[in-house]
Amino acid sequence: MLVHPQFNPIAVDLGKWDIFGLTLHPAIHWYGVMYLIGFVLFLVLGKYRARQNLLTGWHPREIEDLLFYGVLGVIIGGRLGYVLFYKFSEYLVSPWHVFYLWEGGMSFHGGFLGVLVAMLLFARRSHKHWLAVTDFIAPLVPLGLACGRLGNFINGELWGRPTDVPWAMIFPNVDPTPRHPSQFYEFGLEGVTLFLILWWYSAKPRPRGAVSALFLIGYGTFRFLVEFTREPDNYLGLLALGLSMGQWLSLPMIVVGVALLIWSYRLPAS
Numbered sequence: 001m002l003v004h005p006q007f008n009p010i011a012v013d014l015g016k017w018d019i020f021g022l023t024l025h026p027a028i029h030w031y032g033v034m035y036l037i038g039f040v041l042f043l044v045l046g047k048y049r050a051r052q053n054l055l056t057g058w059h060p061r062e063i064e065d066l067l068f069y070g071v072l073g074v075i076i077g078g079r080l081g082y083v084l085f086y087k088f089s090e091y092l093v094s095p096w097h098v099f100y101l102w103e104g105g106m107s108f109h110g111g112f113l114g115v116l117v118a119m120l121l122f123a124r125r126s127h128k129h130w131l132a133v134t135d136f137i138a139p140l141v142p143l144g145l146a147c148g149r150l151g152n153f154i155n156g157e158l159w160g161r162p163t164d165v166p167w168a169m170i171f172p173n174v175d176p177t178p179r180h181p182s183q184f185y186e187f188g189l190e191g192v193t194l195f196l197i198l199w200w201y202s203a204k205p206r207p208r209g210a211v212s213a214l215f216l217i218g219y220g221t222f223r224f225l226v227e228f229t230r231e232p233d234n235y236l237g238l239l240a241l242g243l244s245m246g247q248w249l250s251l252p253m254i255v256v257g258v259a260l261l262i263w264s265y266r267l268p269a270s
Contacts, residue, residue, distance in 0.1 A: 003170045004172060014026045030154045031154070032151075037147045043067050046136075049136065050063055057128065065125075073118030075114075078106035078110050108148075109249040115141075134211075134215075138212050142194040149184070149186045156171055158231075159182065160231055182226060186222075190226070194215070213258070220250040223247075224247050
């Protein structure tokens with residue numbers, strides 16, 4: 001039986017600081033480090049793709065601006081999505097906790113919406129088609145998602161439902177029950193597998209919007225399936241039809257992705 005190692009979520013403790021009469025205890029958390037690694041991977045892979053696509057209007061110098069917009073979308077959208085979708089009533093009582101990013105609490109679906117808005121702003125500023133921008137970034141996103149799931153595992157959060165599979169893991173911070181290590185399922189499916197699919201698919205010219213559509217279908221499907229092994233949030237539980245919030249938020253992604261894929265293949269290859 002596997003047991004969660006109970007990592008210290010703090011990577012670097014910066015000690016106590018007294019500033020203007022306030023005592024602060026800043027620290028660098030592994031969760032934040034994982035996000036940073038994801039952003040670096042986005043930058044490296046983005047520059048590589050841009051060099052391969054100079055003739056299609058992308059230049060490596062644009063990737064820093066693209067990342068800047070993306071980071072804002074991920075952080076603002078991810079945090080607001082978590083607040084609105086999962087703990088709205090709790091944050092109404094303590095609204096300042098919205099800024100406590102080091103405690104975790106980010107919603108992929110909120111971050112996804114935030115990135116869509118950010119990419120719209122980038123597209124307008126750079127005079128590119130919005131779908132051309134989302135097609136470009138879609139293969140760059142999954143490895144960042146994989147890093148985020150590793151951060152969840154280090155924090156010992158988002159654990160799975162009880163199970164008796166041979167690789168079941170006990171999370172001592174929860175209870176002595178063997179559970180699915182669902183963070184690794186998401187790491188492997190939403191992260192590594194989706195990256196490989198999108199990287200391969202985008203290697204050849206595709207109709208505008210097709211790569212974005214495949215991302216929506218792939219992520220939505222993988223997330224929907226993994227949610228069957230992931231313990232529902234205790235403050236929400238299962239919703240209508242016995243589905244979790246993550247599943248209900250993923251279903252529209254699949255539907256929109258299928259519709260976008262059908263529409264895109266009516267357009268000439270780009």
